[in-house]
Amino acid sequence: MGWRQRQPDHFMTQSTALxxxxxxxxxxxxxxxxxxxxxxxxxxxxALLGENGAGKTTxxxxxxxxxxxxxGTVEVADESGTLHALPLGHPQAALAAGVGMVxxxxxxxxxxxALDNITxxxxxxxxxxxxxxxxxxxxxxxxxxxxxxxxxxxxxxxLSVGERQRVEILKALYRDARILVLDEPxxxxxxxxxxxxxxxxxxxxxxxLSVIFISHKLREVLAFSDRIAVLRHGKKxxxxxxxxxxxxxxxxxxxxxxxxxxxxxxMAPGAPVLKLSSISVEGRAKRDTLKGVNLTxxxxxxxxxxxxxxxxxxxxxxxxxxxxxxxxxxxxVDDQDIPKPSPGAMVKAGIGxxxxxxxxxxxxxxxxxxxxxxxxxxxxxxxxxxxxxxxxAIQANAEKLAKAYDVRGPGVIAASxxxxxxxxxxxxxxxxxxxxxxxxxxxxxTRGLDMGAAAEVGRRLLEARERGAGVVxxxxxxxxxxxxxxxxxxxxxxxxxxxxTHDREQIGLMMAGEPT
Amino acid sequence: xxxxxPRENPSRVFAVGIPILSAVISLAFxxxxxxxxxxxxxxxxxxxxxxxxxxVFAVSEMLTRATPLIFTGLAAALAFRAKLWNIGAExxxxxxAIAAVAIGSGVLDISGILLLPxxxxxxxxxxxxxxxAPTYLKVxxxxxxxxxxxxxxxIILIFLQMMLEGPLQDPMxxxxxxxxxxxxxxxxxxxxxxxxxxxxxILALVxxxxxxxxxxxxxxxxxLRAVGENAAAARHxxxxxxxxxxxxxxxxxxxxxxxxVSEVAGLKGYLTADLSPGFGYTGIxxxxxxGLSPVGVVIAALFIASVFVGADSMSRAMGVSSFLxxxxxxxxxxxxxxxxxxxxxxxxxxxxxxx
Numbered sequence: 053m054g055w056r057q058r059q060p061d062h063f064m065t066q067s068t069a070l071x072x073x074x075x076x077x078x079x080x081x082x083x084x085x086x087x088x089x090x091x092x093x094x095x096x097x098x099a100l101l102g103e104n105g106a107g108k109t110t111x112x113x114x115x116x117x118x119x120x121x122x123x124g125t126v127e128v129a130d131e132s133g134t135l136h137a138l139p140l141g142h143p144q145a146a147l148a149a150g151v152g153m154v155x156x157x158x159x160x161x162x163x164x165x166a167l168d169n170i171t172x173x174x175x176x177x178x179x180x181x182x183x184x185x186x187x188x189x190x191x192x193x194x195x196x197x198x199x200x201x202x203x204x205x206x207x208x209x210x211l212s213v214g215e216r217q218r219v220e221i222l223k224a225l226y227r228d229a230r231i232l233v234l235d236e237p238x239x240x241x242x243x244x245x246x247x248x249x250x251x252x253x254x255x256x257x258x259x260x261l262s263v264i265f266i267s268h269k270l271r272e273v274l275a276f277s278d279r280i281a282v283l284r285h286g287k288k289x290x291x292x293x294x295x296x297x298x299x300x301x302x303x304x305x306x307x308x309x310x311x312x313x314x315x316x317x318x319m320a321p322g323a324p325v326l327k328l329s330s331i332s333v334e335g336r337a338k339r340d341t342l343k344g345v346n347l348t349x350x351x352x353x354x355x356x357x358x359x360x361x362x363x364x365x366x367x368x369x370x371x372x373x374x375x376x377x378x379x380x381x382x383x384x385v386d387d388q389d390i391p392k393p394s395p396g397a398m399v400k401a402g403i404g405x406x407x408x409x410x411x412x413x414x415x416x417x418x419x420x421x422x423x424x425x426x427x428x429x430x431x432x433x434x435x436x437x438x439x440x441x442x443x444x445a446i447q448a449n450a451e452k453l454a455k456a457y458d459v460r461g462p463g464v465i466a467a468s469x470x471x472x473x474x475x476x477x478x479x480x481x482x483x484x485x486x487x488x489x490x491x492x493x494x495x496x497x498t499r500g501l502d503m504g505a506a507a508e509v510g511r512r513l514l515e516a517r518e519r520g521a522g523v524v525x526x527x528x529x530x531x532x533x534x535x536x537x538x539x540x541x542x543x544x545x546x547x548x549x550x551x552x553t554h555d556r557e558q559i560g561l562m563m564a565g566e567p568t
Numbered sequence: 569x570x571x572x573x574p575r576e577n578p579s580r581v582f583a584v585g586i587p588i589l590s591a592v593i594s595l596a597f598x599x600x601x602x603x604x605x606x607x608x609x610x611x612x613x614x615x616x617x618x619x620x621x622x623x624v625f626a627v628s629e630m631l632t633r634a635t636p637l638i639f640t641g642l643a644a645a646l647a648f649r650a651k652l653w654n655i656g657a658e659x660x661x662x663x664x665a666i667a668a669v670a671i672g673s674g675v676l677d678i679s680g681i682l683l684l685p686x687x688x689x690x691x692x693x694x695x696x697x698x699x700x701a702p703t704y705l706k707v708x709x710x711x712x713x714x715x716x717x718x719x720x721x722x723i724i725l726i727f728l729q730m731m732l733e734g735p736l737q738d739p740m741x742x743x744x745x746x747x748x749x750x751x752x753x754x755x756x757x758x759x760x761x762x763x764x765x766x767x768x769x770i771l772a773l774v775x776x777x778x779x780x781x782x783x784x785x786x787x788x789x790x791x792l793r794a795v796g797e798n799a800a801a802a803r804h805x806x807x808x809x810x811x812x813x814x815x816x817x818x819x820x821x822x823x824x825x826x827x828x829v830s831e832v833a834g835l836k837g838y839l840t841a842d843l844s845p846g847f848g849y850t851g852i853x854x855x856x857x858x859g860l861s862p863v864g865v866v867i868a869a870l871f872i873a874s875v876f877v878g879a880d881s882m883s884r885a886m887g888v889s890s891f892l893x894x895x896x897x898x899x900x901x902x903x904x905x906x907x908x909x910x911x912x913x914x915x916x917x918x919x920x921x922x923x
Contacts, residue, residue: 375804396806405804413804418797427794427805436787443785 152224322351356537417469619881640851656717658848664825695825768830
């Protein structure tokens with residue numbers, strides 16, 4: 053195992069680096085944070101856990117001055133260890149006090165190199181010359197101490213995701229951050245890259261850096277943090293030393309109840325449902341490109357597609373959902389050739405698609421829940437006759453599906469963007485599963501969902517498999533694939549390799565492209 | 569320090585309230601130049617109201633002015649709903665007008681009761697054709713239709729002048745750049761004796777009602793709204809985005825073309841190069857004021873026509889320039905744009921000095 057238990061070996065200099073006291077924030081009638089207090093010791097790694105919408109991001113945004121809390125204080129220690137209250141609502145003050153943040157979505161300019169990205173913003177806007185050499189020397193020093201290796205003189209657009217993340221961290225450290233907040237840092241990394249990241253973090257904490265890392269992956273939290281704080285519904289519901297915690301305790305704390313376990317029974321695969329033969333796609337970017345992919349998905353089978361994000365998953369999903377035209381190769385569904393793939397043709401062929409970006413591709417946010425539930429079947433005579441919508445039927449259909457799939461929100465005639473992320477996903481599940489598709493493409497189906505909603509997605513996918521559907525599960529969460537898939541293939545650089553194993557370590561190596 | 573935050577759930581009250589408030593505010597602001605010109609604003613607005621509602625003739629004039637604005641307002645509103653920014657209604661209006669006189673004034677030898685329907689259909693088709701090229705350039709090459717439709721207006725205007733001094737010139741017109749009059753069978757009949765308001769208004773109102781119905785109730789309208797609100801999701805759901813765009817482009821162009829038909833065959837009787845005092849552009853203001861709703865277009869067109877006609881009448885009565893009307897119309901557009909922003913975002917004042 054590449055995951056080692058962290059030794060609490062650096063507790064020798066106990067002093068508080070950051071203290072949040074009684075922070076509260078509400079948005080309209082929603083209480084995002086209610087009297088949350090947290091302390092972070094110098095050189096400590098604190099894991100901030102919580103489901104989506106628990107208030108983790110709001111809390112961090114108050115720390116950074118992006119939001120103005122209604123009550124509470126933020127105190128940050130200076131170099132000598134004395135705590136000073138931070139003026140609230142001022143991002144510049146937080147930066148000046150040495151608080152740095154690495155967001156889940158990187159804020160890097162792709163067309164300029166890492167060095168310039170790191171120094172960008174921390175030099176005078178109207179200066180005529182920049183002192184690149186002293187900047188370079190400072191960054192080299194940081195790299196040496198932390199082990200955060202990244203090529204500095206290559207445009208960031210050409211760096212791997214792991215390298216970009218290191219550039220983001222370097223950027224924060226370059227600005228003399230003494231407190232670093234990492235928002236879901238491992239979401240885009242292979243298990244091996246995640247290991248390296250945590251090794252680097254460990255080296256940095258020895259230097260006196262304090263780290264808050266936001267996550268919902270219990271495994272890495274247990275392996276790499278010193279202390280755990282759990283938020284639920286905007287309140288801090290628990291705090292403990294990692295040494296005293298286990299997965300079950302934390303999960304219960306996050307959800308407030310025991311998490312539903314997805315039951316999975318072994319099942320013999322049936323006849324092939326989807327066949328991709330030598331499919332190539334010439335995409336604009338690497339993530340859209342496929343190079344002669346052969347893939348068969350059988351009935352009663354969940355096929356897991358593992359891979360580092362950006363290795364062709366988007367291309368594969370686009371082909372199966374009909375959005376991309378392959379430049380070569382054939383697609384057959386149930387032995388029927390699909391000569392001219394389009395989203396409409398794929399839906400007709402019996403493919404249900406759960407898109408990766410549910411807000412952007414899954415729903416039309418300004419249109420109602422009911423309309424979004426029928427958007428894929430506008431030529432269905434149950435929905436329309438002679439070009440006119442049957443509004444009662446659409447309404448009745450929506451009421452029925454909302455009930456069956458537990459879509460909660462302000463009602464089926466309300467705009468769908470008012471639904472929470474989990475309920476938007478349930479809307480899409482309802483739309484896909486009600487048609488009893490032969491094949492289901494589930495692209496990152498649980499990303500951003502809370503544990504309850506994620507378990508529901510898994511349960512529905514297993515149900516479809518039981519019914520005889522084939523499922524293509526594309527996920528960046530290897531745990532999810534290991535838990536659900538009957539068969540796993542690894543996608544790398546637009547190619548697909550059969551994994552023939554459920555071993556995490558081996559799959560990780562295949563994802564990174566190393567010979568096994 | 570001021571901070572701008574998006575509103576999570578903009579109220580529906582804004583949708584109706586903002587245009588009305590904008591109209592009132594723009595009239596209130598217009599009092600400032602009125603005062604500067606030495607006029608009493610209350611008396612001036614009294615004259616305006618009299619000029620619009622004071623007599624049957626006044627109302628007829630207002631409705632006559634509103635008619636083309638309903639057509640061009642609908643043209644803009646439908647296209648904008650699909651996020652197709654058709655700024656070319658002015659040119660498409662002239663294409664419709666050219667088609668109307670080409671068929672209707674005896675240049676081509678068609679007559680009888682079929683003439684009027686033919687003028688309407690071909691005028692609409694000409695307007696629609698004018699919107700095809702920019703739409704093709706948009707879906708094929710990603711050319712910005714704001715630029716292409718706008719520039720096409722000037723090309724069409726020059727083409728119009730060429731026609732009016734060439735094949736379409738009235739042989740009896742003493743060399744003026746104007747077309748021969750539309751034949752009697754091709755005229756949109758007036759609605760009242762000795763009044764200028766004509767049946768083009770009825771056509772406009774019927775089309776507005778149809779547009780409203782189709783947007784909300786038809787599969788076509790469903791697809792149009794989906795494409796406009798989120799083209800990526802529409803495409804993913806299997807809606808043919810290109811076809812939807814071409815469809816709405818044709819309808820938008822056709823509506824603008826009908827504005828030209830209505831002006832030529834209902835009001836002027838013949839075509840000159842100053843047929844439209846910018847109805848195509850004012851249609852954009854109408855559509856924005858209307859919140860892109862077809863029924864709203866009718867109301868907004870009536871408002872703007874009232875401002876124009878009322879300002880004319882006030883200017884005659886009080887000796888204040890009628891450019892005031894342009895001022896009110898432009899300010900109402902600005903108010904709607906600012907109001908639309910305030911409906912989507914809230915502005916918060918944060919306390920304390922900047923760090």
